[in-house]
Amino acid sequence: MSMPKQYLDPETECASPEQMRSLQSRRLQHMVRHAYSNVPLYKERMDRMGVLPEDIQSIDDISKLPFTVKDDLRNTYPFGMFAVPKKALVRIHASSGTTGKQTVVGYTKNDIDVWSRSAARALTAIGATKSDYIHVSYGYGLFTGGLGLHYGAEYMGATAIPVSSGNTKRQVQILQDYGSDILCCTPSYAMYIGETAREMGVDTKQLPLRAGFFGAEPWTEHMRQELEAILHIKAYDIYGLSEIAGPGVAFECPAQQGMHINEDFFYPEIIDPDTEEVLPDGAYGELVFTCIGKEALPLIRYRTRDICKLERGTCACGRTLIKMCKPKGRTDDMLIIRGINVFPSQIESVLLSLNLDPNYQIVVDRINNTDSLEVQVEMTADMFRDTLKSLTEIERKIASALHSTLNIAARVRLLEPKSIPRSEGKAKRVIDRRSFT
Amino acid sequence: MQLQQLSVFLENKSGRLARVTQILKESDIDILALCVADSNEYGILRMIVDKPSKAMEELEKARFTVSLTNVIGVIIPDSAGGLATVIELLARQNISMEYIYAFTSRRAGEAMMILRVEDTAAAVDILTSHQVKLATHKELIRE
Numbered sequence: 001m002s003m004p005k006q007y008l009d010p011e012t013e014c015a016s017p018e019q020m021r022s023l024q025s026r027r028l029q030h031m032v033r034h035a036y037s038n039v040p041l042y043k044e045r046m047d048r049m050g051v052l053p054e055d056i057q058s059i060d061d062i063s064k065l066p067f068t069v070k071d072d073l074r075n076t077y078p079f080g081m082f083a084v085p086k087k088a089l090v091r092i093h094a095s096s097g098t099t100g101k102q103t104v105v106g107y108t109k110n111d112i113d114v115w116s117r118s119a120a121r122a123l124t125a126i127g128a129t130k131s132d133y134i135h136v137s138y139g140y141g142l143f144t145g146g147l148g149l150h151y152g153a154e155y156m157g158a159t160a161i162p163v164s165s166g167n168t169k170r171q172v173q174i175l176q177d178y179g180s181d182i183l184c185c186t187p188s189y190a191m192y193i194g195e196t197a198r199e200m201g202v203d204t205k206q207l208p209l210r211a212g213f214f215g216a217e218p219w220t221e222h223m224r225q226e227l228e229a230i231l232h233i234k235a236y237d238i239y240g241l242s243e244i245a246g247p248g249v250a251f252e253c254p255a256q257q258g259m260h261i262n263e264d265f266f267y268p269e270i271i272d273p274d275t276e277e278v279l280p281d282g283a284y285g286e287l288v289f290t291c292i293g294k295e296a297l298p299l300i301r302y303r304t305r306d307i308c309k310l311e312r313g314t315c316a317c318g319r320t321l322i323k324m325c326k327p328k329g330r331t332d333d334m335l336i337i338r339g340i341n342v343f344p345s346q347i348e349s350v351l352l353s354l355n356l357d358p359n360y361q362i363v364v365d366r367i368n369n370t371d372s373l374e375v376q377v378e379m380t381a382d383m384f385r386d387t388l389k390s391l392t393e394i395e396r397k398i399a400s401a402l403h404s405t406l407n408i409a410a411r412v413r414l415l416e417p418k419s420i421p422r423s424e425g426k427a428k429r430v431i432d433r434r435s436f437t
Numbered sequence: 438m439q440l441q442q443l444s445v446f447l448e449n450k451s452g453r454l455a456r457v458t459q460i461l462k463e464s465d466i467d468i469l470a471l472c473v474a475d476s477n478e479y480g481i482l483r484m485i486v487d488k489p490s491k492a493m494e495e496l497e498k499a500r501f502t503v504s505l506t507n508v509i510g511v512i513i514p515d516s517a518g519g520l521a522t523v524i525e526l527l528a529r530q531n532i533s534m535e536y537i538y539a540f541t542s543r544r545a546g547e548a549m550m551i552l553r554v555e556d557t558a559a560a561v562d563i564l565t566s567h568q569v570k571l572a573t574h575k576e577l578i579r580e
Contacts, residue, residue, distance in 0.1 A: 379502045386444030
């Protein structure tokens, strides 16, 4: 199969290292002045470190700047780190549920352009054209998935079909009747669409669908093969996080040897998560992004908690945009289950709210390519009743409380006391049986 | 006129029931009646034993979840229709039954049923007022 060589912005996507550095340097200087003048948290932090905007002369000076973490956004919830007045905003998104507070992200008209253009570069890279139907089955709403790819499709002149997620038979119907060319959703949902098509007796070989962008949750090479087989398409990975923009921060090209980062907008670094020292290309560490093209939320050195490595050079697709590998883990205890962020502490607070002892364990698995979440709760004398009916009722109550807090269904299983292994008195809370390698 | 039944929470994994019977054996506790209710993942072991408090203490020491439940031991003639009479009495009064299991009686011509009902006191009243024989703990041990 010949590799499509299509670029939305060839001069940027295939820029020489010098051109890219000069663009990044200019944008960083501008961005730091903007953040320093308009975000009290950055002024305070830079003042404390004795760094002034004038000290930033080139992209190399980025290591002089302070880091930003998710808690900074939570502590300034909802709009405390916005660098523009309300009238300049045109859009708000928020991250999928985390404990207590969401992280809220604002966009100016220009920010939406930056993001749309990033997503449009991604779509163009995998061969989308103006005459394609882009079938978006990511959820539309505060979550960035749906609108991100939607705007990307429109930006490049393709036709966005905003199907959103759910109603899977209708998804198949639309793939068939409209003749969607490219599908965008989470990999597990794509698999479900494929299985539903099969159940409906639809031959995916006969569909015009030829490629898909699947992101918002980790997935494997094995799953790629399964997706490609069941849907008869090429399956590509796309990366993003709402704090930085949304899907399109990085994307796979037809060479499929990592994801190209739109580094003219989102400058990446890899650091040692403990020492905060910048690591060389090729070393695994925590991925950090600095927004050098955005106005409303100009995050500086934002720590993503994703463990990753970077690779520089000219790709087989012709792009020189730096590449990141699929994140191979997290530095915190956050789990991504069916595209939703889940923290063990949320499960603990649900149990406490039901007056139950928080002796629990979380087992995450991937069964038939769909993530499953099982919450195991140790039985206590207070909880125990001697009829199955009442025990089933306890399970149901916990499951429904978990569902309303986490936004995903969890299976609840009652265990005997002290059956969760404890080492040094501390229980291992999470067992993740999914393999992402 | 009520019996104390021991209920133990057991996960469905091998060796758990064996562990319970082992503990009871070591503590010299006699099991008089036993039944297991189970779902896919766990079960409830219900037992009438000669020394319920001691049994509870020993099982809790071994980290089992245990509770004591009041149940009724009904002595019925070991002949056709013996159970029907008792069940009809309770049904007529709308006393609903949680579960029921059979007990071995060593007296010829008699059978014993263990009954767990929603309103134990009301059930005892009805049954005794209709001359149904109920077992006491003392009688069980003496047998």
